[in-house]
Amino acid sequence: LATAPQRLDATEVAQGPGDPARGARLFHAGGCASCHAAKGAKGADRLKLGGGALLVTPFGSFQPPNISPGPAGIGGWSLAEFDNAMRRGVAPDGRHYYPAFPYTSYARMRGSDVADLFAFLNSLPAVAGNPPPGTVPFPFSIRRGIGLWKWLYLDPTPVVALPANAPAMVREGQYLVEGPGHCGECHTPRGSLGGPDRARWLAGAIDAEGKGKVPNITPGKLTWNAGEIADYLKTGFTPDYDSVGGTMVEVQANMAELSDADRAAIGAYLKAVPAVR
Incomplete structure (x- = not known):
């Protein structure tokens, strides 16, 4: 079905192990701490990714979850599960993620960079617990509808067609x-x-x-x-x-x-x- 979650195939999915030193670059470029660390966190606290401030939009409120390497976060995830979350917006349990998580952009990432980011996240402190979930009203609460949204907007190709001789x-x-x-x-x-x-x-x-x-x-x-x-x-x-x-x-x-x-x-x-x- 067009609305079903579509995972990366075996030839596309990232291969490990990643390099956490290189992954730090992707962590900062992606601004992971801005959403997943506590609001106002400074210094080392920006590396404690237990979930950040609620994002309130016309489509509902969305809670950035715990993505630390502990059991409440991504500690039990495989690299393939992480890659499918990042580049396809699909959770390990097969649900669509809401596009408040910017996977429409992360879909353009290199698999090797996804592996490096995963290695870096797994080097950070584990944080216990998860913040309470947000609330999404009908009809946006029907997650299968996100499959149609992805069909319209999830495009891993570059947005700008640069000339062949672009530096x-x-x-x-x-x-x-x-x-x-x-x-x-x-x-x-x-x-x-x-x-x-x-x-x-x-x-x-x-x-x-x-x-x-x-x-x-x-x-x-x-x-x-x-x-x-x-x-x-x-x-x-x-x-x-x-x-x-x-x-x-x-x-x-x-x-x-x-x-x-x-x-x-x-x-x-x-x-x-x-x-x-």
């Missing part, structure tokens, strides 16, 4: 932005079914919780050059010395953990995407 830096920036960084989940407007409008990729959107607007970061609006974008992600300061604010504070804190080369790649890609006014 390697731009291609790596595309991977980070469109994949683990999942920037389009907030910066791209959505239709009535909650799916991203790829024709207006990164053109700005209403905040998922209705707390304002997320800006247009295409060259049609963002006038910063690639170096200024990279520096903002590193320091939290704009070219005119304003400071990062709102939900971007968490994102910038994660991006500051990446290498200069990764941030430069992100800046290069953002200057190469189609401009949307």
Whole structure:
């Protein structure tokens, strides 16, 4: 059936063991702590992934779960189960995950990077317990309907068709932005079914919780050059010395953990995407 959960086949699923040192890069690029650590966590507490703040949206409220390596989290998961969660939005018990978990972006990740991230998560402290679940009203409470949503919107192909001669830096920036960084989940407007409008990729959107607007970061609006974008992600300061604010504070804190080369790649890609006014 079209609505049934679709797992990765044996030729696609990630192969282990992953490298936790490399996995730290994916952890920060993906902003895992921003959702799965306690709200306001700092320092080492950002590595305690027992579940974060409730996400309240027009489709319902969604609770980031415990993803620590303990029995309450992913401690009993196989790499294949983790990969199917990340890249197909399918839980180990076969249920669809709601797309509040940004698997539509993680679907573009390399299997080797998924394995590295899994190894890193399993190196972190185990946290007991799980926060209470969110609430999703009818008809969104019917999880099989998510299968149809995935048929419409779960697409692992790149969003932007880069030219054949695009520099390697731009291609790596595309991977980070469109994949683990999942920037389009907030910066791209959505239709009535909650799916991203790829024709207006990164053109700005209403905040998922209705707390304002997320800006247009295409060259049609963002006038910063690639170096200024990279520096903002590193320091939290704009070219005119304003400071990062709102939900971007968490994102910038994660991006500051990446290498200069990764941030430069992100800046290069953002200057190469189609401009949307």
